[in-house]
Amino acid sequence: MKPFAYLRPGSVAEAVRACAADPAARFLGGGTNLVDLMKLGVESPGLLIDVSRLPLDQVTRTEDGGLRIGATVRNSDLAAHPGVRGDYPALTQALLSGASGQLRNTATTGGNLLQRTRCPYFQDVSKPCNKRAPGSGCPAREGAHRDLAVLGHSQDCVATHPSDMAVALAALDATVVLHGPEGERTVPVTGFHRLPGDNPDQDTVIRPGELITEVVLPPPAAVGPSLYRKARDRASYAFALASVAAVLRVREGRVEHAALAFGGLAHRPWRARAAEDVLRGGPATEEAFARAVDAELAAARPLRDNGFKVDLARRLASGALAELTSQAAAV
Numbered sequence: 001m002k003p004f005a006y007l008r009p010g011s012v013a014e015a016v017r018a019c020a021a022d023p024a025a026r027f028l029g030g031g032t033n034l035v036d037l038m039k040l041g042v043e044s045p046g047l048l049i050d051v052s053r054l055p056l057d058q059v060t061r062t063e064d065g066g067l068r069i070g071a072t073v074r075n076s077d078l079a080a081h082p083g084v085r086g087d088y089p090a091l092t093q094a095l096l097s098g099a100s101g102q103l104r105n106t107a108t109t110g111g112n113l114l115q116r117t118r119c120p121y122f123q124d125v126s127k128p129c130n131k132r133a134p135g136s137g138c139p140a141r142e143g144a145h146r147d148l149a150v151l152g153h154s155q156d157c158v159a160t161h162p163s164d165m166a167v168a169l170a171a172l173d174a175t176v177v178l179h180g181p182e183g184e185r186t187v188p189v190t191g192f193h194r195l196p197g198d199n200p201d202q203d204t205v206i207r208p209g210e211l212i213t214e215v216v217l218p219p220p221a222a223v224g225p226s227l228y229r230k231a232r233d234r235a236s237y238a239f240a241l242a243s244v245a246a247v248l249r250v251r252e253g254r255v256e257h258a259a260l261a262f263g264g265l266a267h268r269p270w271r272a273r274a275a276e277d278v279l280r281g282g283p284a285t286e287e288a289f290a291r292a293v294d295a296e297l298a299a300a301r302p303l304r305d306n307g308f309k310v311d312l313a314r315r316l317a318s319g320a321l322a323e324l325t326s327q328a329a330a331v
């Protein structure tokens with residue numbers, strides 16, 4: 001591993017200043033992804049700015065009744081928070097479906113959003129990869145791509161985004177708060193991660209030196225009942241082959257509000273706007289759910305070995321919507 005300097009800043013302003021001043025600097029959250037990538041030689045920062053002890057470790061209510069989640073809140077603490085468990089169950093379920101207990105005790109909210117793809121070529125510095133070394137090629141397109149994208153991929157990259165938490169946040173209409181050299185700005189989670197296009201080295205819209213300080217959830221009444229379902233190769237400690245976060249409010253048998261996001265299918269959490277358009281105002285029936293999900297997945301362009309993911313996603317999403325409908329009927 002290349003030697004690096006280590007800084008533990010005392011404030012957000014100091015962290016941002018230090019990062020903006022050094023293009024080779026990286027923020028360090030729990031380190032569960034960044035340190036692994038350093039060991040593999042994928043990342044070689046000259047300076048690690050340890051933000052994990054900044055006072056960003058609280059979950060608090062916003063004035064309108066939503067939740068403000070500090071960027072250094074650990075995944076375990078967030079999953080267990082009563083306000084999250086009670087009002088945003090999809091978020092708790094997504095967090096608990098990811099990684100392992102030990103990893104969740106260390107991983108932070110900010111770091112989870114910015115974890116890198118698990119594409120095997122990206123993690124192997126002996127192979128070409130446009131995301132790691134722009135212009136070098138994408139061996140996954142013709143190679144091992146069973147776990148990779150079926151939606152929104154490009155000629156240059158077919159990677160998927162690995163975070164479960166981000167998928168739930170996308171369906172829950174959360175926003176990310178960023179502090180950078182030019183001040184503060186907010187970005188909806190649905191617009192935070194990018195599609196690969198011809199510059200897959202950019203995972204997100206984050207700008208140089210910007211620090212994630214918070215994630216904000218809207219008030220529960222603006223969201224509604226939610227759940228997260230994930231299909232993977234083994235029951236724990238595995239990334240999603242396909243996953244879905246679903247939000248559904250039904251009134252008198254008709255869909256009042258629906259939000260659907262897929263994980264494991266694309267370079268970013270995939271908000272299913274076409275499905276939502278079909279669902280909104282329609283009957284809350286299994287036939288209507290299947291029609292809506294099909295409308296979204298018509299855009300899928302599977303690669304040679306990953307067509308099975310489309311069917312997995314179809315079943316997960318239709319099942320999640322049906323489950324939310326029966327939960328509402330049982331109340």
Ligand SMILES: Cc1cc2nc3c(=O)[nH]c(=O)nc-3n(C[C@H](O)[C@H](O)[C@H](O)COP(=O)(O)OP(=O)(O)OC[C@H]3O[C@@H](n4cnc5c(N)ncnc54)[C@H](O)[C@@H]3O)c2cc1C
Pocket residue numbers: 026027028029030031032033034035036051071072097098099100103106107108109110111112113114115116162163164165210211212213237238239240
């Ligand atoms: C074996 C294994 C299995 C896993 N399985 C899953 C899974 O099933 N589902 C899942 O979702 N995840 C899974 N993970 C990933 C895990 O959730 C992430 O590694 C973790 O969430 C990253 O958080 P961190 O705080 O450790 O990030 P770090 O490793 O510290 O940082 C990750 C990136 O974020 C940047 N960063 C960190 N904090 C900030 C901030 N506040 N502002 C700006 N940039 C920041 C860093 O510079 C770095 O680029 C798994 C990991 C492992 C090792």
Ligand code: SF4
Pocket residue numbers: 117119120121122128129130131132137138139140141148156157158159200
């Ligand atoms: S899919 Fe993306 S990350 Fe994987 S090899 Fe191709 S360019 Fe690299």
